[in-house]
Amino acid sequence: MNADVSRFVARDMAPARSPPVAAAGLWRWLRHNLFQNAASTFLTLTGLGFIALLAPPLWRFLVSDAVWHGGPSACVAASGACWTFIAQKLPFLTYGSYPEAQRWRVDVVVLAGFALIVWLLSPRLAHRNLAAGLFFVAFPVAALVLLHGAPALGLATIDTSLWGGIFVTLLLGLSGIVFSLPLGTALALARRSKLPLIRFAAALFIETVRGVPFITVLFLANFMLPLFVPVTWEPDRLLRPMIGTALFGAAYMAEVVRGGLQALPRGQTEAARALGLSPWASLRRVVLPQALTIVIPGIVNSFIGLFKDTTLVSIVGIFDFLGAAEAARADPKWQGPSIATTGYIFAALFYFCCCYAMSRWSQGLERRLRHGPET
Amino acid sequence: MAMIIEMAAVNKWYQSFHVLRDISLEVAQGERIVICGPSGSGKSTLIRCLNRLEEHQSGRIVVDGVELTGDVKKTAAVRREVGMVFQQFNLFPHLTILENCTLAPMQVKHMPQREAAALAMTFLERVRIPEQAQKYPAQLSGGQQQRVAIARALCMKPKIMLFDEPTSALDPEMVNEVLDTMVSLAQDGMTMLVVTHEMGFAREVATRVVFMDSGQIIEIQAPEPFFAAPQHERTKAFLGQLLR
Ligand SMILES: Nc1ncnc2c1ncn2[C@@H]1O[C@H](COP(=O)(O)OP(=O)(O)OP(=O)(O)O)[C@@H](O)[C@H]1O
Numbered sequence: 001m002n003a004d005v006s007r008f009v010a011r012d013m014a015p016a017r018s019p020p021v022a023a024a025g026l027w028r029w030l031r032h033n034l035f036q037n038a039a040s041t042f043l044t045l046t047g048l049g050f051i052a053l054l055a056p057p058l059w060r061f062l063v064s065d066a067v068w069h070g071g072p073s074a075c076v077a078a079s080g081a082c083w084t085f086i087a088q089k090l091p092f093l094t095y096g097s098y099p100e101a102q103r104w105r106v107d108v109v110v111l112a113g114f115a116l117i118v119w120l121l122s123p124r125l126a127h128r129n130l131a132a133g134l135f136f137v138a139f140p141v142a143a144l145v146l147l148h149g150a151p152a153l154g155l156a157t158i159d160t161s162l163w164g165g166i167f168v169t170l171l172l173g174l175s176g177i178v179f180s181l182p183l184g185t186a187l188a189l190a191r192r193s194k195l196p197l198i199r200f201a202a203a204l205f206i207e208t209v210r211g212v213p214f215i216t217v218l219f220l221a222n223f224m225l226p227l228f229v230p231v232t233w234e235p236d237r238l239l240r241p242m243i244g245t246a247l248f249g250a251a252y253m254a255e256v257v258r259g260g261l262q263a264l265p266r267g268q269t270e271a272a273r274a275l276g277l278s279p280w281a282s283l284r285r286v287v288l289p290q291a292l293t294i295v296i297p298g299i300v301n302s303f304i305g306l307f308k309d310t311t312l313v314s315i316v317g318i319f320d321f322l323g324a325a326e327a328a329r330a331d332p333k334w335q336g337p338s339i340a341t342t343g344y345i346f347a348a349l350f351y352f353c354c355c356y357a358m359s360r361w362s363q364g365l366e367r368r369l370r371h372g373p374e375t
Numbered sequence: 376m377a378m379i380i381e382m383a384a385v386n387k388w389y390q391s392f393h394v395l396r397d398i399s400l401e402v403a404q405g406e407r408i409v410i411c412g413p414s415g416s417g418k419s420t421l422i423r424c425l426n427r428l429e430e431h432q433s434g435r436i437v438v439d440g441v442e443l444t445g446d447v448k449k450t451a452a453v454r455r456e457v458g459m460v461f462q463q464f465n466l467f468p469h470l471t472i473l474e475n476c477t478l479a480p481m482q483v484k485h486m487p488q489r490e491a492a493a494l495a496m497t498f499l500e501r502v503r504i505p506e507q508a509q510k511y512p513a514q515l516s517g518g519q520q521q522r523v524a525i526a527r528a529l530c531m532k533p534k535i536m537l538f539d540e541p542t543s544a545l546d547p548e549m550v551n552e553v554l555d556t557m558v559s560l561a562q563d564g565m566t567m568l569v570v571t572h573e574m575g576f577a578r579e580v581a582t583r584v585v586f587m588d589s590g591q592i593i594e595i596q597a598p599e600p601f602f603a604a605p606q607h608e609r610t611k612a613f614l615g616q617l618l619r
C-alpha cells in the first residue's frame with residue numbers, strides 16, 4: 001500500500017520547465033484554422049471560390065484596365081476605373097467650393113480636431129482633462145470662427161453655401177461626436193434621475209428621436225428650427241442639419257451610456273459616497289470613467305452609424321462628400337462609362353477607411369483601458 | 376464619557392418591510408462593537424444608516440454631534456468622520472491602489488496631490504502593502520484588496536470605522552491578514568463597528584457584542600458573558616449554529 005502511494009506522491013520539488021514548443025509550421029496552422037473539420041473545409045473552399053470569382057474582374061477594373069494618366073479624353077472609352085478623374089477632382093471633393101486661397105483654414109481645423117482626438121483618447125498622454133476642455137468647448141468655437149471667418153481678425157467671411165466635400169462630411173461627423181457624447185451622457189443621467197419630471201422629459205426626448213427616421217429629424221431641423229427662433233438669429237443652413245445630427249446622435253448615445261451606467265455595480269457609487277465624495281465628484285471620477293469605458297464599443301458603433309448617416313444631409317441641400325462626388329460626375333467635361341462607378345468606389349473606400357480606423361482604434365483603446373490581468 | 380454615536384428609537388422600512396425596529400444604541404469613543412445575527416436581520420442596514428447610505432424613517436441618529444436628518448451638509452460632515460469597509464471591497468478598478476487612496480483626500484479635502492500621496496503611502500505601509508501602490512485592484516489578492524480598502528478609508532482620518540462583513544468574501548487563508556489589520560487598528564483606539572461572524576475577533580477586541588434578529592437588537596453584552604452565558608434563546612440558538 002505504502003509503496004503504491006509513493007508512486008504518485010512527489011518526493012522532490014519539481015523544477016519549473018519551459019512550456020512545450022507548439023508544433024509549429026504552415027501545415028499545422030492550415031489544419032487548425034482552415035480545415036479543422038468537414039464544415040470548416042467546406043467554408044474554406046467556398047470562400048476561396050468566391051475570391052477566385054471576384055478577384056480577377058476587380059483587379060482588371062481597379063488596376064490593369066484603369067486609366068492612371070491623361071485628361072478627360074483618356075477616360076472616354078475606358079473599361080476600367082478612371083483615376084485621373086479622382087485626381088483632378090480631389091480638391092473639389094475635399095473642399096467643395098471653399099475658395100482656394102482660404103483652404104488652409106479648413107486644413108488647420110481638421111488637423112487640430114484630429115490632434116485633439118488623439119490627445120483625448122491616448123491614455124499615455126498627459127493633461128487629458130485639458131484636452132477634453134479644448135475639444136468640447138474651445139475647439140468648436142475656434143473652428144467656427146476660423147471656418148466661417150471673422151472680418152475683425154482679417155479673415156474673410158465664407159458663406160456656408162460654399163462649404164462642401166469631405167470637409168463638410170468630417171465637420172458633420174466631428175460635430176456629431178463633439179455634441180452627441182456629452183449631450184447623450186447628460187440625457188442618460190437625466191433618465192436615471194430621482195426627479196420624475198426630469199426622467200420623463202429625458203425619456204420622452206430619447207424615445208421620440210429614436211422612434212423617427214433620421215431623414216425626418218433632418219427635415220424637422222431644417223424647416224422647423226427657424227420657426228422657433230427670432231428671424232434675426234435664423235440658424236445657418238449648415239448649422240440646422242448639424243443640430244439635427246447632434247440631437248439624433250445624442251438620443252442613441254444616451255441609451256448606450258445608460259447601458260454602461262447600469263452595468264456598474266452599486267458598490268462603486270456607495271464606496272464613493274461613503275468616502276464623502278460629492279455626487280458630482282463621484283460621477284466625474286468614479287462613475288463616468290468606468291461606465292464610458294464599458295461601452296466604448298457601443299459608442300464607436302454609434303459614431304460609425306452617425307458618420308455614415310450624415311450622407312443623408314444632401315437631401316436638405318448640403319453638399320457633403322457624397323454630394324460633391326455626385327456633382328463631380330455630372331461635369332460634362334468628364335464623360336465616360338466608368339466615371340460614375342469610379343466616383344462611388346472612391347466614396348466607398350473613403351467611408352470604409354474612416355469607419356475601419358474608428359473600429360480598430362476603439363479595440364486598441366479598450367485593451368489599454370482594461371486594467372488588471374487579462375481575463 | 377461623551378457618546379460618539381447615539382441611536383434612539385430608530386425605525387426603518389423598505390416599502391412595507393420593517394427592517395429596523397426601535398433600535399437604540401450608544402457607542403462611546405474608542406469602543407469596538409461587534410454586530411452579529413442571522414442573515415437578513417438588518418445588520419448591514421443598521422451600520423449603513425450611520426453614514427446615511429440608507430436613510431431611517433423615524434428616531435434619532437447622532438454621529439459625532441451631528442444629527443443625520445437628510446440635510447446634505449450634515450450628511451457630508453458625518454461621512455467625513457466615518458470610514459466604511461465593504462464585504463466586496465468596492466475598490467475603484469480604473470484607478471491604481473495609490474489613486475484609490477488619494478481620491479477622497481484630494482476631492483473632499485482638496486489636499487494637494489503630493490501631500491495626499493504621502494498620506495496614502497503611510498497608510499498603505501500600515502496595512503503592509505506599500506509595494507503594490509502602482510498596481511490596479513484586479514492585480515491584487517482578495518486579502519490585499521480588502522487591506523487597501525481599509526487604507527483608503529483611513530486616508531480620510533475618520534473617527535469611526537464601519538466594517539460590513541469585511542472577511543466574508545475572502546478565501547480562508549486571507550481572513551487573518553485582514554483581521555490582523557483590524558486588530559491593530561483597534562489597538563490604536565479607533566472607534567469601530569464591525570458586522571462579522573468571526574467570533575475569535577469578537578472575543579479578542581470587542582468591548583461589546585450586539586446580537587440582532589429580525590430588525591431588533593436582542594442582546595448587548597461584553598464578549599465574555601455573551602459567549603459564556605447568552606441571555607436569550609435566539610442568541611443561544613445562533614451561537615449554537617455558529618460554533619458547531
Ligand atoms: N434595498 C432593499 N430593498 C428591500 N429590501 C431590502 C433592501 N436591502 C435589504 N433588504 C432586506 O432587508 C433585510 C435586512 O437586510 P440586511 O442587508 O440589513 O441584512 P443583514 O443582516 O446584513 O444580512 P446578511 O447577513 O445576509 O448580510 C433583508 O431581509 C433584506 O432582504
Ligand SMILES: [Mg+2]
Binds near residue numbers: 418419420539540
Ligand atoms: Mg449584510
